[in-house]
Structures are given as C-alpha cells and as structure tokens.
Amino acid sequence: MxxxxxxxxxxxxxxxxxxxxxxxxxxxxxxxxxxxxxxxxxxxxxxxxxxxxxxxxxxxxxxxxxxxxxxxxxxxxxxxxxxxxxxxxxxxxxxxxxxxxxxxxxxxxxxxxxxxxxxxxxxxxxxxxxxxxxxxxxxxxxxxxxxxxxxxxxxxxxxxxxxxxxxxxxxxxxxxxxxxxxxxxxxxxxxxxxxxxxxxxxxxxxxxxxxxxxxxxxxxxxxxxxxxxxxxxxxxxNIEGDPFIKSKIKEKQRQIAMRRMMSEIPNADVVITNPTHYAIAIKYDEDKASAPYVVGKGVDHIAFKIREIAKANNVMTVENRPLARSLYASVEIGEAIPEEFYQAVAEVLAYVYRMEKKV
Structure with missing residues (x-):
C-alpha cells in the first residue's frame, strides 16, 4: 500500500x-x-x-x-x-x-x-x-x-x-x-x-x-x-485518443471489414484451402483486373466461416496446402495475385471451370 x-x-x-x-x-x-x-x-x-x-x-x-x-x-x-x-x-x-x-x-x-x-x-x-x-x-x-x-x-x-x-x-x-x-x-x-x-x-x-x-x-x-x-x-x-476507445474503434473497423469480405465470398470462383487452417477466396474478372485477385482470406475460425459460406453458395473448394499458405502470406484482400502464382492458380481455376461444365 x-x-x-x-x-x-x-x-x-x-x-x-x-x-x-x-x-x-x-x-x-x-x-x-x-x-x-x-x-x-x-x-x-x-x-x-x-x-x-x-x-x-x-x-x-x-x-x-x-x-x-x-x-x-x-x-x-x-x-x-x-x-x-x-x-x-x-x-x-x-x-x-x-x-x-x-x-x-x-x-x-x-x-x-x-x-x-x-x-x-x-x-x-x-x-x-x-x-x-x-x-x-x-x-x-x-x-x-x-x-x-x-x-x-x-x-x-x-x-x-x-x-x-x-x-x-x-x-x-x-x-x-x-x-x-x-x-x-x-x-x-x-x-x-x-x-x-x-x-x-x-x-x-x-x-x-x-x-x-x-x-x-x-x-x-x-x-x-x-x-x-x-x-x-x-x-x-487527449491527442491520440484513449487506448481503450481506440481499440474499440479498431475492433469495429475489423468487424466491418470482415462483413464486407464475407459478403464477397459468394461471388468468388474458388476457395483454396489448407484444408482446415487456411482459406483463400479467389475471383477472376477480366473487366476488373488482368489477373485473378483475392476477395477474402482467413485462418482457423475465419477460414471455417469462409468455407461454410462458400459451401452454402455453391462455390467450389479446392485443397492445395502450399498454395493456400503462400497466397495467405503474400497477397492482401483486393490485390491481384503475383506473377509467380499465375500457373498454380490458373491450374486450379481450369479445374474448377471443367468441374462446373460437367455439372
């Protein structure tokens, strides 16, 4: 005391x-x-x-x-x-x-x-x-x-x-x-x-x-x-703001960003998984970008949610552990995939398009 x-x-x-x-x-x-x-x-x-x-x-x-x-x-x-x-x-x-x-x-x-x-x-x-x-x-x-x-x-x-x-x-x-x-x-x-x-x-x-x-x-x-x-x-x-309030604001921003990301998952072409720990949602739209881009990504429970939403909206899930880990570490949401991943992602998308045609 x-x-x-x-x-x-x-x-x-x-x-x-x-x-x-x-x-x-x-x-x-x-x-x-x-x-x-x-x-x-x-x-x-x-x-x-x-x-x-x-x-x-x-x-x-x-x-x-x-x-x-x-x-x-x-x-x-x-x-x-x-x-x-x-x-x-x-x-x-x-x-x-x-x-x-x-x-x-x-x-x-x-x-x-x-x-x-x-x-x-x-x-x-x-x-x-x-x-x-x-x-x-x-x-x-x-x-x-x-x-x-x-x-x-x-x-x-x-x-x-x-x-x-x-x-x-x-x-x-x-x-x-x-x-x-x-x-x-x-x-x-x-x-x-x-x-x-x-x-x-x-x-x-x-x-x-x-x-x-x-x-x-x-x-x-x-x-x-x-x-x-x-x-x-x-x-x-007073200048920077109360740390507690700042953390609350950041948490709110994360929640908004998460909801926005989850709303994009149904529009994805494929979700590449780990299969349990990582999930990367990829979309290719030549009107928006010259290469496929990431519309969502996450690990653990967020990855589980991405897979769940993809399943509910008939978005195909493909397991590729090295590619999922590499994309998660290298590409942010909204960014086009780097050139070194073109071939691997192209193979995945080609597989998805073939499977969709068969269906």
Missing part, C-alpha cells in the same frame, strides 16, 4: 519538461517568458539618445512656441475662431515636439517584445477570469516566492540607480554650485547634459540587471511549465 502511494506521489511530481503542445497552448494564452525590465531599459536608452540628438530641435520649437504665444497670441481678441486657431496651431507645434519621442517609444517597445517572444497576438489575457479577483489567490500571489523575488529585485534597482545618480551628482557638484554665476541658457545646458549622463548611466545599469531578470523569468517560466509523468500521459491520451 505504501509503495503504491509512493508511486502515485512520484507520478504526480512535476519533474518533466513541458511538451511542445503545452508550450503552444500556454503561448496562445499569452503566457510566455518575458522581462519587463528589458522593455523599460531599451525604451529609456533610446529615448535618451533621441533627446540627445534632437534636443536642440525640441528646445528651439518650444522656445518658438513660447515666444509666439507672448508676442502674437497674447494680443488676439478672445473670440471663438481665435481660440480654435490658437488651440490648433499650438497642438500642431506640440505634436512636432513630442512625435519623435512617441514614435521611437512605440518602435522600441514593439522591437523589444519581438526580440524576447517573437510575434504573438492573443486576446486571452483580456478575458474576464474570476480567479483574478479571488482574494485567496491574490493573497497567495502576494506572499509567494515570486513576489519576494520581485520585491528584492525592485529594492536592488532602487539601490543601484540611486547610487549611480548620487555618483553623477557628486562628480558634477562643483559645476552645479557654479551655475549661480551662469546665465539661464548655460545653466539649463549644464543641467541638460548632467541629466542625460545620469539617465544613460542608470539605463545601462538597468539593462545589465534586465539580463539577469530575463534569465530568472526564463527559469521561473520553465519551472512553472514542468509536467508530471501523469500529465504527459493524459496529454498523449
């Missing part, structure tokens, strides 16, 4: 790698190994690079909008048409400023996901699921090992990024104190460069941490995807 319980325990233990079918099913549900930190790191990195390249363009457009607002718009009369025109022009200018950032963010967001999981479109995560609002399941997620790892990971990111930020500020502390003696444009340029250095440094560190996060996400995903031996057996049954 104890041994049986132990075997059931090990059969239910998830020690096997996930099958391709399970991976495909989980992917269709949107469950894949993905690190959000990689998306965030790439997004920040490329946005910061974009701002470094197009920063002067964005600054010039913002200053132009600011100057135009306080030199032109401020003098306009407060009418419906003027307000609409002001809103339209200001929106167009803001779109020019923000559009490059939004476009690069969209491209990098899509590219980073494609890099991790390839193309995947599914609406499964959007479907309503009561388990998502189950307080018990929610508590389990909050106090799970994964939640603890995510907490430690967030704490590590805060420490690393905070340290890098402090180091950059500490390096430029003297220049920062000297901004009091600079004009507004130079001070803004200094803070812009410092912020860019700070952002890129922190992003590179975040990207480095994201690589480890992705490795952990892959490990955790593979761990959760593991299957027990019983799961694999059940999946195989």
């Amino acid at each position: 104890q041994l049986q319980l132990d075997l059931q325990f090990f059969a239910g233990e998830k020690t096997e790698k996930a099958t391709p079918k399970k991976r495909s099913d989980e992917r269709k549900k949107g469950r894949v190994a993905k690190s959000q930190d990689i998306n965030t790191a790439f997004l920040l990195l490329f946005v910061l690079i974009l701002m470094a390249v197009f920063g002067s363009f964005m600054k010039d457009n913002m200053l132009a909008l600011y100057q135009h607002s306080f030199t032109e718009y401020i003098n306009w009369e407060l009418t419906e048409n003027n307000i609409f025109q002001l809103f339209t022009e200001a929106t167009i200018e803001l779109v020019k400023i923000i559009a490059p950032v939004l476009v690069i963010a969209l491209i990098i967001g899509v590219a980073s996901n494609l890099m991790q999981i390839g193309f995947l479109f599914t609406t499964e995560p959007l479907k309503f699921d009561l388990k998502k609002i189950d307080p018990i399941q929610g508590a389990k997620r909050i106090f799970s090992m994964r939640a603890l790892v995510e907490l430690l990971k967030s704490f590590l990111k805060i420490v690393v990024i905070g340290s890098i930020t402090f180091m950059v500020i500490w390096i430029f502390k003297d220049d920062m104190l000297m901004t009091a003696f600079k004009n507004a444009e130079n001070a803004l340029a200094f803070f812009g460069r410092t912020t860019l250095i700070m952002g890129i440094s922190a992003t590179i560190a975040l990207l480095f941490l994201a690589v480890f996060d992705y490795a952990y996400q892959r490990y955790d995903f593979e761990k959760n995807m593991r299957m027990s031996k019983q799961d694999i057996k059940d999946e195989y049954k």
